Amino acid sequence: MEKEKQRSAASVRAVEIGVAAVVFLFGAVVVFDSHRVGARWGDDGPQAGYFPFYVGLLICLSSAAVLASALRNTALAAESFVSREELKMILTVLVPTVVYVALIAFLGFYVASTIYIAYFMWRLGKYAWVKIAPISIGVSVAFFLIFEIWFAVPLPKGPLEAALGLN
Amino acid sequence: MEEINALLQGFGVALSPFNLLLMFAGVVLGIIIGVLPGLGGANGVAILLPLTFSMAQQPGGTTSAIILLSCIYWGALFGGAITSILFNIPGEPWSVATTFDGHPLAQKGRAGSALTAAFTSSFFGALVAVIMITFLSPVVAGFALRFGPPEFFSVYLLTFCAFVGMSGGNAAKTVASMMIGFALAAVGLDSVTGTLRLTFGFTSLLKGFDFLIAVIGLFGIGEILETLEEGLAFKGASARINAKVVLETWKELPRYWATSLRSAAVGCFMGIVPGGATPASFMSYGLAQRFSKDGKDFGKGKVEGVVAPETAAHAAGTSALLPMITLGVPGSPTAAVLLGGLLIWGLQPGPLLFVEKPDFVWGLIASMYLGNIAGLIVVLTCVPLFAAILRVPFSIIAPVIIVICAIGAYTVHNSMFDVWLMVVFGVVGYAFKKLRYPLAPMVLALVLGDRAEENFRNAIKGSQGDLLVFFSNGLVGSLTGLALILLFWPLIRALWRGLLRRGSRRAA
Numbered sequence: 001m002e003k004e005k006q007r008s009a010a011s012v013r014a015v016e017i018g019v020a021a022v023v024f025l026f027g028a029v030v031v032f033d034s035h036r037v038g039a040r041w042g043d044d045g046p047q048a049g050y051f052p053f054y055v056g057l058l059i060c061l062s063s064a065a066v067l068a069s070a071l072r073n074t075a076l077a078a079e080s081f082v083s084r085e086e087l088k089m090i091l092t093v094l095v096p097t098v099v100y101v102a103l104i105a106f107l108g109f110y111v112a113s114t115i116y117i118a119y120f121m122w123r124l125g126k127y128a129w130v131k132i133a134p135i136s137i138g139v140s141v142a143f144f145l146i147f148e149i150w151f152a153v154p155l156p157k158g159p160l161e162a163a164l165g166l167n
Numbered sequence: 168m169e170e171i172n173a174l175l176q177g178f179g180v181a182l183s184p185f186n187l188l189l190m191f192a193g194v195v196l197g198i199i200i201g202v203l204p205g206l207g208g209a210n211g212v213a214i215l216l217p218l219t220f221s222m223a224q225q226p227g228g229t230t231s232a233i234i235l236l237s238c239i240y241w242g243a244l245f246g247g248a249i250t251s252i253l254f255n256i257p258g259e260p261w262s263v264a265t266t267f268d269g270h271p272l273a274q275k276g277r278a279g280s281a282l283t284a285a286f287t288s289s290f291f292g293a294l295v296a297v298i299m300i301t302f303l304s305p306v307v308a309g310f311a312l313r314f315g316p317p318e319f320f321s322v323y324l325l326t327f328c329a330f331v332g333m334s335g336g337n338a339a340k341t342v343a344s345m346m347i348g349f350a351l352a353a354v355g356l357d358s359v360t361g362t363l364r365l366t367f368g369f370t371s372l373l374k375g376f377d378f379l380i381a382v383i384g385l386f387g388i389g390e391i392l393e394t395l396e397e398g399l400a401f402k403g404a405s406a407r408i409n410a411k412v413v414l415e416t417w418k419e420l421p422r423y424w425a426t427s428l429r430s431a432a433v434g435c436f437m438g439i440v441p442g443g444a445t446p447a448s449f450m451s452y453g454l455a456q457r458f459s460k461d462g463k464d465f466g467k468g469k470v471e472g473v474v475a476p477e478t479a480a481h482a483a484g485t486s487a488l489l490p491m492i493t494l495g496v497p498g499s500p501t502a503a504v505l506l507g508g509l510l511i512w513g514l515q516p517g518p519l520l521f522v523e524k525p526d527f528v529w530g531l532i533a534s535m536y537l538g539n540i541a542g543l544i545v546v547l548t549c550v551p552l553f554a555a556i557l558r559v560p561f562s563i564i565a566p567v568i569i570v571i572c573a574i575g576a577y578t579v580h581n582s583m584f585d586v587w588l589m590v591v592f593g594v595v596g597y598a599f600k601k602l603r604y605p606l607a608p609m610v611l612a613l614v615l616g617d618r619a620e621e622n623f624r625n626a627i628k629g630s631q632g633d634l635l636v637f638f639s640n641g642l643v644g645s646l647t648g649l650a651l652i653l654l655f656w657p658l659i660r661a662l663w664r665g666l667l668r669r670g671s672r673r674a675a
Contacts, residue, residue, distance in 0.1 A: 012602075019598055023343055030350045030365060037362050045628040048362035051620045052353040059346045065339035081601065086396045093395055094594070097388075097569060101586050109574065117566040125562030139567055143574065151218050153578050 008080035013070055015081040020067040027059025092123065108158030114140040170302055177529030180230055181537055189235040190534060194542045195549075197242015202250055202553050204561075205391040205568045207259055208243035208484075208501035209610070212236050213382040214575030216508050223512040230530040236508055237488070237531065238538040240501050241293065244484050245546045246553065248285040248477060253278060253554050261444040261480040264452040268465060268472030275468050279412035280419075282550055284470045285477045287420060288427060290543045292478035295431040296438065296485035297535045304521075304532070307493040311518035316625035317636050319495075319517075321646035323619040324637075325653065326496050329440050330608045332656035337603065344599065345608035351376040352616025359624060371584045378507055378613040379579045382500065384589040385606050387572040389596025391565055408550050416470070423474050426455045430475045434482025438498055439490055444483035451479035485535065492528060493518060495618065500607045503614045 034049030034056055041047070070076060082090070096119055103112040118136040121127045147153045148166075157166065180186070200211035219232035247262040252269035265285060272281035314322070331341050354365040355375030366372040420427075430451035437447035455475035456462040465472045487498030488505070495516035497503035509516045514524060521528050546553075556564075576589040599606060612619075630636035638644040652659065 015598065016602055019602055019604075023347065026347065026350070030353075033365050033367070037357075037364055041632050042360075045359075046624050046632070048357040048360040048364055051623060052350060052364060055346050055349045055353065059343060059350060062339040062343040062346065066337070066343065069339075082396070089395050090392050090597075093392065093565070097590060100569075101573065101583075101590060104573070104586065105583060109577070113570045113573075116570065117563070120566035121562050123562075124565075125560055127562075135563060139570075143570070147574065147578075152221070153218065154581075155574060155577060156583070 007084050008082070009084045009087040010081045011077045012079040012081045013073065013076035016070040016076060017067060020063045020070060023063040024060055024067065027056045027063060030056030030059060032056075093120075096120070096123075104156060106158060108161055109155040110140045110144055111158055111160050113143065170305055173305075173525060173529045174301055174533060176526070177531075177533030178537075180227070180526055180530035181234060181533040186231055186234050186530075186534070187537070189231055190238050190538050190541050191545065193235045193238025194242040194245075194538060194545050197239035197244075198246040198249070198542075198546060198549075198553050199242075199556060200239065201243035201246020201259070202556050203564065203568060204256070204394045205387050205565070206571075207247075207386055207390070208240050209499075209504050210383050210386040210572070210575075211243055212239050212501055212504045212508070213379045214387075214571060215239060216379060216504065216511070217575065217578035219508065220511070227526070229509075229512045229514060229524075230527050232508070232512065233505070233527070233531050234534040234538070236505055237534060238541070240484070240505070241535075241538045241542045242545075243501070244293075244481055245286060245289060245542050247480075248289060249282065249546070249550060249553055250557065252281045252285060252473070254557060261448045261476075261483070263445075264448040264476035265473060265480070267452065267476075268467070268469050271466070271468035272470070272473065277468070279408040280416040280470060281468075281473050282408055283413045283416040283547065284420060284473045286543055286546045287417065288430075288474040288478040289481040290539055291427055292431050292434050292481035292483075293485045293535070293539045296435050296482040297532065297539070299435050299486060300489050300535070301532055304489055304493050304528075307489065308518040308521040311494055312522075313642070314518065316622040316629065317639065317643045318646065320619060320622040320626050321637055321643050321650060322494055322496055323615055323622065325646055325650040326490075326615075327608065327612070328650040328654035330605070330611075332653040333440060333446070336605055338657070340602070340604045341608055344604045344606065345612045348609035348612025349616045349619070351381070352378075352613050353620065358617075359621070371582075374580070376588070376613065377579055377585065378610060379504070380576050380585045380588050381592050381613055382504055382610055383572050383576050384592025385596035385599075385610070386500075387575075388569065388589060388593025389600055389606075391568060392593065392597040393600055394561075395565075408547070413547060419470060420474070423471050426451075426459065426471055426475050427478050429454060429458070430478035431482045434479035435486045437479070438483030438486030440498065444480050444487065444499060447483040448476035448480040451475045485539075488535075492516060492520060492531070497611060497614065500610045503611050507614050 030052055034053035037049040038047035039049035039053035041050075096116065100112055100116040103115065107115070114136045117139055118132050121132045121136065147155055196215070197208070197211065200206045201208065215236065219235060223229045223232045243259075247257065247259045248265055248269070250256045251262040251265040252273050255266050255270040257263040257266055269281045269285060272278065327345055330345065331338050350365070352375070355363070355373055357364050363373070433451045433454070434444075434447045437450070438444060452472065452475045455471055456465045459465070459471055461469065484499060484501075487502045489498070491497040491502045491506050495506065497506045506516050514520065514527065572589060573586050576585045577583065579585055596606060626636050627634065630639070636643075637647045
């Protein structure tokens with residue numbers, strides 16, 4: 001069981017190659033689009049794509065160099081980039097964060113943040129609800145006071161704030 | 168003596184009650200930011216920058232805003248030492264060397280002296296750097312008044328080449344990271360030709376990528392994800408500090424005057440070079456070890472081993488602002504964010520700032536003196552409070568930090584798209600950090616991209632597309648030449664060593 005947890009989910013080499021390939025693609029997109037808008041000398045100076053064209057070219061060249069050295073370096077295949085346990089941990093944070101950002105559009109910043117903090121405390125901290133409720137609600141109320149009232153920076157609000165007449 | 172007069176006027180600006188209040192608020196916020204995982208100088212300032220938008224519109228408001236933000240920077244620099252010494256967690260890369268002797272001291276029960284030494288030498292390093300800024304920046308700015316587009320572009324080139332040649336990391340990764348920054352900066356409406364670049368029909372991309380979002384995502388979310396791997400609990404030494412310990416340590420510190428001066432000099436020099444704070448702290452730790460009479464005890468808990476890196480890191484962190492205000496080239500990611508702030512408030516960083524906005528510049532410089540004094544007072548008196556923050560369980564602090572990052576990202580343009588971007592940048596930051604792609608060049612390129620491109624265009628427009636314009640006179644030629652030397656520095660050094668070895672073999 002312990003061993004299973006320690007097992008690598010991805011080797012450094014695999015991730016290195018993957019990231020370099022994505023960066024190369026990004027560079028290729030930049031080169032392509034710069035060529036489309038014109039990367040040469042126009043009537044009155046360099047065209048819009050002149051500078052980004054070479055930037056894209058350098059992205060492609062440098063990521064190709066990283067890619068080549070990762071392909072040659074087979075020792076990296078034995079090195080773990082992230083273990084299964086670590087990956088699980090990261091996903092238990094990343095997935096709720098994505099859900100949280102999606103929820104903001106429907107529930108507003110404050111309600112979504114309350115739910116997010118409460119979920120975190122319940123899932124990772126294993127707190128009792130008696131502790132979770134006051135902390136998660138308290139933090140959001142504090143943020144409301146700081147941003148809406150003190151700094152007068154309005155954040156997106158949802159149905160709860162509308163019901164309370166706080167818009 | 169002109170500088171002294173200007174500085175006194177600056178003190179007049181900085182000493183208003185409102186600005187003094189902002190100074191203390193900034194320092195306290197900065198220390199909290201420096202202590203918290205996932206928040207550091209760069210993204211802390213980035214998150215709080217939108218809150219200064221309305222402040223900056225009042226008369227004299229830009230000075231107050233920069234005082235607030237720069238004091239957050241000083242606070243974050245102080246805060247980094249707290250986590251390094253008590254928890255063995257370097258909050259910033261340049262605090263790594265502080266853990267070598269700081270944490271062993273804390274384990275021996277001498278946390279108080281280690282902290283006092285760290286704070287006092289930080290203050291000393293910053294002070295030396297501010298004095299240098301006071302007298303050197305008008306000179307540099309005056310010199311830079313003669314700069315045209317080719318000169319400015321070659322200064323940028325110098326900055327970016329220094330990253331590639333001096334960082335010591337994988338050069339291809341540094342170039343890739345930097346060029347991604349330039350490419351992201353180019354996205355959106357091209358102001359010169361009115362062409363849409365790299366938007367592919369997405370209206371959300373019209374405005375381009377804001378570097379603030381990138382900073383919040385890369386450094387904030389990325390760091391939280393990285394911290395998660397290391398587990399959720401922080402184990403730290405207790406942080407008792409009292410007047411007796413402080414006075415005793417202060418009595419001990421003058422013994423290390425040579426180390427302090429040397430480290431401050433190294434820091435000031437390296438700070439002007441971008442990304443210089445980290446090598447400066449390591450370098451002065453190494454030098455202190457070599458020159459100290461009990462160098463062999465370094466790493467086991469020597470106060471001198473705390474003095475050296477802290478002095479250098481603060482001197483470097485402070486002098487990073489010299490190229491920012493005089494040339495518009497930031498020397499560190501946090502300085503880059505401050506520079507971005509200046510642009511947003513409608514100020515053009517660069518030599519003209521000294522002519523057009525003397526109140527702003529000298530108010531800022533005066534606030535550097537006062538802010539560091541404020542910082543020293545606050546950290547010495549409130550260390551246990553700040554250390555207590557790290558005892559708040561990670562399962563509470565982590566979501567709160569992510570919520571703060573999300574609010575920060577949203578408030579930049581009041582756009583939910585930016586919050587999504589922040590999450591994407593967070594994942595990119597995590598992967599890049601683990602694969603050792605440096606993030607600072609990307610941020611700097613993102614901030615400077617438009618200005619670098621504009622100067623490049625104007626330069627080659629003037630020369631009808633001839634790239635030799637970057638060698639057309641002595642000034643620009645030596646800047647470009649120096650840039651190329653720095654770019655190929657590792658190669659040049661290897662060649663030079665090879666030649667020396669061959670020479671010595673022949674001599675033998």
